Amino acid sequence: MHDTDLMQLALCLVPPWMVKECIFDADRRRLDIEIDFAKGDRFACPSCGTADCPVHDTSMQEWRHLDFFQHQAFLHARVPRVRCDDCGVKQITVPWARAGSGFTLLFEALVMTLVTAMPVRAAARLVGCHDTRLWRILHYWVEAARKRADFADVRNVAIDETAARRGHDYITLFVDIDRRRVLHVADGKDAGTVAAFADDLEAHGGDASRIKEVCIDMSAAFIKGVGENLTEAEITFDKFHAVKLVNDAVDKVRRDEVRQRPELRRSRYLWLKNKHRLSAGQSTQLASLSAMNLKTARAYHLRLAFQDIYAEPSRAWGQFVLERWCSWARRCRLEPMKHVALTIMRHRDGILRWFDSRIANGLIEGINSLIQAAKAKARGYRSTRNLKAITYLIAGKLDLKLPT
Numbered sequence: 001m002h003d004t005d006l007m008q009l010a011l012c013l014v015p016p017w018m019v020k021e022c023i024f025d026a027d028r029r030r031l032d033i034e035i036d037f038a039k040g041d042r043f044a045c046p047s048c049g050t051a052d053c054p055v056h057d058t059s060m061q062e063w064r065h066l067d068f069f070q071h072q073a074f075l076h077a078r079v080p081r082v083r084c085d086d087c088g089v090k091q092i093t094v095p096w097a098r099a100g101s102g103f104t105l106l107f108e109a110l111v112m113t114l115v116t117a118m119p120v121r122a123a124a125r126l127v128g129c130h131d132t133r134l135w136r137i138l139h140y141w142v143e144a145a146r147k148r149a150d151f152a153d154v155r156n157v158a159i160d161e162t163a164a165r166r167g168h169d170y171i172t173l174f175v176d177i178d179r180r181r182v183l184h185v186a187d188g189k190d191a192g193t194v195a196a197f198a199d200d201l202e203a204h205g206g207d208a209s210r211i212k213e214v215c216i217d218m219s220a221a222f223i224k225g226v227g228e229n230l231t232e233a234e235i236t237f238d239k240f241h242a243v244k245l246v247n248d249a250v251d252k253v254r255r256d257e258v259r260q261r262p263e264l265r266r267s268r269y270l271w272l273k274n275k276h277r278l279s280a281g282q283s284t285q286l287a288s289l290s291a292m293n294l295k296t297a298r299a300y301h302l303r304l305a306f307q308d309i310y311a312e313p314s315r316a317w318g319q320f321v322l323e324r325w326c327s328w329a330r331r332c333r334l335e336p337m338k339h340v341a342l343t344i345m346r347h348r349d350g351i352l353r354w355f356d357s358r359i360a361n362g363l364i365e366g367i368n369s370l371i372q373a374a375k376a377k378a379r380g381y382r383s384t385r386n387l388k389a390i391t392y393l394i395a396g397k398l399d400l401k402l403p404t
C-alpha cells in the first residue's frame with residue numbers, strides 16, 4: 001500500500017478529494033499532506049446546493065491536523081470557488097475543516113476536549129499554538145452549541161452574582177434548577193441582567209411567563225428585575241443568604257462589644273460557624289463565652305433560633321415562629337439585630353416561600369466555586385467574554401456535537 005493510500009483511508013477522504021502527496025520531514029518534525037481533486041471535477045454550490053458546478057478558480061490553504069506521532073501534521077489543498085448559475089462565484093467548504101479556521105475539525109475536537117479539562121494557556125502549550133487561536137476555537141464551538149440549546153422546559157431558576165475579575169466587575173448566573181445547568185451569564189448584577197436573561201430565554205424557545213419559581217438573595221436589583229421580567233414567578237429568598245445576613249449582624253454586635261470585653265477577641269469564627277464544624281476546644285470556648293452575660297451571646301442565640309425556623313414542619317408554623325422571632329429581635333436592644341429583623345420582616349413572604357418551593361442557591365454556589373476554581377487555575381481571564389465562554393463550557397451542559 002502506498003503512503004498516500006494509507007493517508008487517504010486514515011483521513012476518510014471521499015472523491016473528488018484524494019491525497020496527492022505526503023512529505024515527511026524528520027528534521028523539522030512535520031508531516032505535510034497535500035490533498036487535491038482532478039481537473040474537470042465539479043462541486044456542489046455551497047449556497048443553494050446545486051450539484052456539479054464548475055470550478056472558477058482556486059486558492060491554496062493550510063490546516064493544522066492532529067499530530068502524526070510526535071510530529072505536527074498539516075493538510076494543504078487548493079480550495080476551489082465554483083461558478084453557480086444562480087448564486088455566482090462561491091467558495092466551497094472542504095469536508096475536513098470549517099471555513100477560515102486554519103485547523104481541521106478533528107484538531108478542533110481535540111482542543112475542545114483539552115480546554116474542558118485544563119486552562120486554555122496549558123492546552124496551547126501542549127499543542128504548540130498561541131492561546132488566542134485556541135480561544136477562537138473555544139468561542140466558536142460554545143456559541144454554536146448555545147445557539148442550539150433548548151430552554152422550552154425551564155420552570156425554576158436560581159440567580160446569583162459572582163466576581164468576574166479581582167475586586168470589581170460582576171457577572172450574574174442564571175441556573176436551571178431542575179437540569180442543573182447554567183442557562184445564561186449576564187454582565188453586572190443589576191435589574192437589567194434579568195431582562196437580558198428573559199430575552200435570551202425566549203431566543204431559545206423558552207417563555208419568561210412560564211418561569212414559576214425563582215431563588216435570589218434579597219438584593220433590590222434582583223427583586224425589581226424579577227418583578228418586571230419574570231412576572232409569573234414566585235420569589236424564594238435564598239436561605240443561606242438570609243442566615244448570612246443574621247450572621248453579619250451577630251458579628252457587628254461582637255465587633256462593637258470587643259472593646260469592652262477583650263475575651264471576645266479572635267472569637268469571630270466561633271459565633272459564625274455551625275456547631276458541628278467546631279473542634280472540641282472551640283466548642284468548650286464557645287460554651288464558656290455563651291454562659292457569660294455578653295451581648296454577643298444574646299445575638300448568637302437569636303441567630304440559632306433564626307436558623308431553626310427552617311426546621312419547622314410547615315409554612316404556617318414557619319410563619320408563626322418567624323414572626324415571634326422578629327418581635328423578639330426587635331426588643332433585644334442590640335441595634336444590628338433590630339436592624340436585620342426589620343429586613344427579614346420586610347422580606348418574609350419570600351423567606352417563607354421556601355416552605356413551598358424548597359429551593360435554595362446551594363446548587364449555584366457549587367457552580368460558582370467550579371468557575372472560580374477554573375479562573376484561579378487560569379490565573380484570570382483576559383476578558384469577561386472569555387470567562388462567560390468557560391462558564392458555559394464547564395457548567396452549561398451544552399451538546400458541543402464535536403466531530404469524531
Ligand SMILES: [Zn+2]
Binds near residue numbers: 050085087
Ligand atoms: Zn448556488
